[in-house]
Amino acid sequence: MTAILRTRGARGPLVLVAGGACLVLSLVVAAGLGSADIPPLDVARTVGAHLGGPWETPSPLRDSIVWDLRLPRVLLAALTGAGLALCGTVLQATTRNPLADPYLLGVSSGASTGAVAVIVLGIGGGVFALPGGAFAGALTAFACVLLLLGRALGSATRVVLAGVMVSQLFSALTSLIVVLSGDADRTRAVTFWLLGSLARADWTLVGVCAVGTTAGMALLRLYAGHLDALAFGREVAAGVGFEVRRAEPVLYVIAAVVTGCLVAASGAIGFVGLLVPHAARALVGGRHAVLLSAAALLGAVFVVWADTAARTVFAPQEMPVGVLTALIGVPAFAVLLRRRTGAP
Template sequence: MKLQQESPEVVVALARRRRRGRLAVVGTAAVLGAVVLLSIGTGPVGVPPGTVARILAAHLLPGEHEATWTAAQDQIVWSFRLPRVLMAVLVGASLAVVGALLQAIVRNPLADPYVLGASSGAALGAVGALALGASVPGLLVSGSAFGGAAVAGVIVYVLASRGGRIESLRLVLAGVALSYLFSAATGWITATADHGRLPGLLFFLLGSISSATWEMLTLPAIALVLGLAYALRRASHLDAAMTGDETAASLGVDMTRLRVEVLVVTAAMTGAVVAVAGGIGFVGMVVPHVCRLLVGASHRVLLPFATVAGALLVVLVDTVARTAASPREIPLGVVTALVGAPFFLWLLRTRPVGAER
């Protein structure tokens, strides 16, 4: 759907920006591939990148492969580290897509799953299930996370609705208030939980993918594919939403319907992430905003770039989290804040905010 007719000069400028955006996506994807190989080989038992590549080729490509690696290296790479790195890719990509969607419909670069209550709702559901004795991973935890995110979405929708329309400011205010409420309930459960479960609950709240397995990849992978497909299909509508409700309506975009759809999609994606990785903040806010500064606001370019950039960030952060204080592991959410916040502040200091337009 083409929302407006641009002048030839604007068309040329947009084409150049999209070309630069595609190059940025390809370049970042290449960097991600290299970082994935390095991350898989990094740990208490180091595995050279060449050996990692040969092990992966032996498992993924048909034909005979001469084994120049040990059985222990094969198990470390294929059974332990690869699922964890792939989980980092899925979590980072999902949070970036969620952040981009929410920032578009509320026209606020601070919007992310936490601001609109989805993460807090999912965390409350998952922590409640864990306190009752559920295991991670488990259907009860996943279902509870989905349910918590869905309940948060419904409540935010009801509170933000006025006269049959969803207002952006009310949406943010309702989400923030609900996030505080759910966080308080989560804190209550954590404070009153059995002492034996307390370390696991706290680690889950701060984010971790240390228990990632091949089976756990299915849920976030499906959520990411479906969510990204929806976002790309609605890219022109998201562009219009960034111009304001009145302008978007004049271009034929039903903003109330768009916001409802985005709330449903982001709640599902957030629930999937929280169910397998716990609460990981900052990624959904910073990555889309930084990507918008670098490649512009067109969502056909922004969404793929943010997806790859989010995956790259979380893979790097997880590598630091599991190696910086070895043999202990730092919660993932702690490292995302320590790494992301200074970079974001530096970028705001050195780049004008208007550069994203």
């Protein structure tokens, strides 16, 4: 086992370099795919020209398709996948629960309630109404979890139970609002958002999510040592000198804020934060200094291609990306569950 862990750790830099190259290639190729395919070279020229490079842009139509429509969506998909995988990795270590995901803290249900309140009840107005309402709902749900936990934040079991209770509460509120609205068009809009969709992507959302995901990554890397120790239990972490009582609340808050920011922009895209950390761990081992970056890269690539398939395979209709990640994630989750339970 020790030899295996050393081998995985040694190949960590190679995995990160390969993952980074794969992500860049995926962004360029995916931005060119759609109802009107655009060659990767034209995509690269467009991006380079907008970034101040010496290249000339292709035709104005292609330039607008790439820069105004597809590139924001592709980048938002990458940021969403990276952030969800990052938060899932942190929560699996913090709760010592391999089945934990970013929605463990009730953030997704709270964001859904906030978004539904904006769509159905017409609360708020302007471009930021929907993501703003979703983010406010996410933080409200997380605050409810903290109130339920009180000083028992260090109990992984209570964290899970509090998250489940708050999720059920806000899911019920969401359903109540939808039922009382009685508007078929608004109900369809709500359903599409709840299943996860990047159709509303624009440069503003990309900027907000980039700040949230980048800041979250930077802060969480500072706690890589804490996460390594917490994965073996609170007692072990405290025994080797880490201040567990101070670290755990910070880790939960970071995960909740990053997840709330991403869910506010894209809806609830399931299974990314649950499965990608396990895939990254199988590639690079359990050292979080490398694992966090590997999970973020894998999550970004996964959601970029999942969203690309969701908007192209069923054209002219578009499938919510959360449906596609669930179709992929459920079989993978079943394999994971069978391995952990030792089923034949």
